[in-house]
Amino acid sequence: MPHEGLLEPRYDAAGLAGVLPGVAASLGVSSLDGVDAVPMRPARRAVVVLVDGLGYELVRRRGGHAPFLRSLLPAAYRITAGFPSTTATSMGTFGTGLPPGAHGLLGYEVLVPGEDRLLNELSWEDGPDPLAWQSQPTVFEAAAADGVAVTRIGPGFFDGSGLTRAALRGGRFRAADSLAARVDASLMAVRADRRALVYLYWGELDKVGHVHGCQSWEWGDELEAIDAELARLVRSVPSDTAVYITADHGMVDAPHALRIDIAHDAELAAGIRHVGGEPRSLQLYCEEGAEADVMATWTERVGQRAWIRSRADAVREGWFGPVSEANLPRIGNILVAARDNFAIVDSRHWRPQLLALLGMHGSLTPDEAAVPLFHIPARDSA
Structure with missing residues (x-):
């Protein structure tokens, strides 16, 4: 079986699994000592942005729509999302710091053993108890237990959803609709505590790519809007705050x-x-x-x-x-x-x-499985 073009999944410091543990460790969360995490500079506060569908190869090819992110590319990590390169699985990997085989969120639709039916792990419709289906602790839980003020920001319907409870539980949730509103909420949250971890999710790029294709002008327009708001976020955080930008997967157009x-x-x-x-x-x-x-x-x-x-x-x-x-x-x-x-x-x-x-998306091609990790260190160390 040919391997040409296959991007081998990684679940260590070269993969998405290492991002959130690395951020938490940089904030001094001691319970994560020994975890294979992306090395991060110490900081007092951090904001982690996950842009759904922002593949590394897409940023590289379509960087003309993203002058801010393009300026960061030379120092960015190229990491692997894992397999399958789909949101539900990647959120489990991102949120727990574990590979899919350990956290159990193994695809968009997977078999419920003993029930002869499929579970959609994204919608979680008629799904099992999320804490039973994915019982491993999350990095947000570990950070909150260590005294870090954890705030998760996204659309209101994510609060208490099956996937959120399975993969991203821990801390408090704050709902905001537009990207500008989520950036504002992130700035408010990170300024409110001297030791803080803020997570911001944005899913519109993925939606536009699914409908119009990732090579479309609509995708480019959405990337431009995201790029401008991310630049504003980085300009506006306190000087002791690090900002990280990553993604759950990339995308290809499949005619x-x-x-x-x-x-x-x-x-x-x-x-x-x-x-x-x-x-x-x-x-x-x-x-x-x-x-x-x-x-x-x-x-x-x-x-x-x-x-x-x-x-x-x-x-x-x-x-x-x-x-x-x-x-x-x-x-x-x-x-x-x-x-x-x-x-x-x-x-x-x-x-x-x-x-x-x-x-x-979902497969192991570089366009789908390679994602960026942009790291903007705090201007003042912790």
Whole structure:
């Protein structure tokens, strides 16, 4: 199976897992000693911004729309989001500092063991108790327990949502709608305490990319607006405050003409009980005894357009990091990670809104799995 073009997932200081532990350690959170974190300069306060869909390669290629971020690129880290490169999984990795195999948020849609159904880990509709599904402590919880004033800022419907409770619990939540309002709320929160950690989430870039494509003028316009507000944030924080900007994944445009729909392909549909994951990162849950036939068929049909692995091989190669026994059954029997701009959909079960999207992510290409980490150190040390 060819590896060319595959970005190997990392769950140490070279990956998204190392970001929040590194920030917390820079604030003096002692309970994180020994965690493999991105090294950060000590600071009294910190603001961490996560821009959904801000892939490293996209920033590099479309930096003309982002003069502030472009000026930071020479000193930026290029880190890996992990696998799959999707929001729910990356939020678990970011929030806990652990690989997906440990925190258990293993994809956009994954099997609920023993219930013969899929869970959408983004919407969490009819989902299990988030604290039971993801019981590992979060970095925000550790920081708050160490006396850091933790504030999480995002859309109001995130407060108490399943994914937030699973991946990002800890501290207090403050709702704000526009990016300017979230920047204002971040500045207010970071100024309110002498030892503070503020997390700001912005999701519009991802939404625009899904609908219009990440090569569109609409995506460029949104990046321009984000860039201006991030520059204002950095100019306005107290002098003892460090600012970090990162992302959960990148994106590729997957034209509809280049897709396969399993609903109209009986050969590919044979032997599959559930199609989990998403179009760029499928998780196939096979009927009993059908795994070998499904693997052979899919390898023959799409093996040159995707990296195809059995669950055992994907785990052995470290796609999810070390996987606990409890989390192993959540992973599909067969993983299909698309190459280039290929995608596979299933119109039998997926919403028309999902099928209509142009921009996608989830796979292990650099465009999807490489994300930036911009670090603007505090002007005054802690």
